[in-house]
Amino acid sequence: MPTLIVMPGTGSDADFAARVFGTAAHAAGARLVALEPESDLFGGYRRQLDEFAADSDEVIVGGISIGAVIALDWVLQSPLADRCTGVLAALPPWTGAPGDCMAALSARLTADSVERDGLEPTIASMIATSPAWLADELSRSWRALASRGLVGQLRAAAGHTAPNLDQLAALPVPVGIAVAPDDPLHPAAVGRAWAHAAPHAAVREVPLTEFGLAEHLLGEACLTAWRAASSAATPAEP
Structure with a gap:
């Protein structure tokens, strides 16, 4: 059974991340682990990701907003990322330096x-x-x-530099991205740019007005996109 490890957005916590990705984890047949933010935000997440990955044969990583950024950082940087088979990225906030996003x-x-x-x-x-x-x-x-x-x-x-487009082009796993066309803090264009840059990625839309009242819809959109990206990345049988 794979382990789906997810992280919340800034100012949010594991409780919300678990509600966003709970039904997606069940649909994927995965064990869900939602990480709590620590005072050392990025170092704490990296330590937790490495700990859970070390105890798992297969992991999928994901997150919301800055949590999605951290998931990509980990896949690109951790020596344990060879156990990762995908990323679920909800509401990407920016690419590269945050500036005035x-x-x-x-x-x-x-x-x-x-x-x-x-x-x-x-x-x-x-x-x-x-x-x-x-x-x-x-x-x-x-x-x-x-x-x-x-x-x-x-x-x-707010000061963290996300992977740039060249780094996204080096992602070794399929990425499922969910964007909200009516969310001004997380422009849908950012998620689409991530998908265009990554070798194997897909995007699904879910409006803020819908997942705000049913947060699991956001995680399900990520899973649907990831499955599409995974299918496209799998060579056809001869």
Whole structure:
């Protein structure tokens, strides 16, 4: 049985990642492992990925937003990545340096607000401008992560350089990408650029207005895209 190892987006946690990818893991016949972010965001994820991969014959890695970036980083860099058979990438945030990409800008502004105004006022401000489902989700996860390095995680993610297009072209495994055409923080064009650059990749769309109320739809879109990419990568029988 393969192990599907997934990571949440910045400011989110393992609980949400597990709900996003739970039904996809079941459909793929995989054991699901959702990783919690640590104060050392990237080092912590790399250590956890290596630990689980070392105990598995086959792994699929995935994530949401910066979690998808970390999944690609690991496949490109870890000596244990030869055990990986695919990547499920939900809502890619940027390619290469983040610059002023909306997801990075949002993370920086949230970190500034928590440091300047405090956690609860920042949550109140977020609630006032967010859909109810997102307000509920972020209120829960921000409070859960507040004592575990939330501000540092936000700043680390906002400054992290994702794989560039040349690096994506070296990906050795199929990639299934899910994009949301109505999500301004994660432009669908980024996910499509990832798919165009990677040797074996496919994209599926799922609107934010749909997966916001049924988060498993996002993971299922990744799985559907990965299966399409895997099929295209498999040589036809003679």
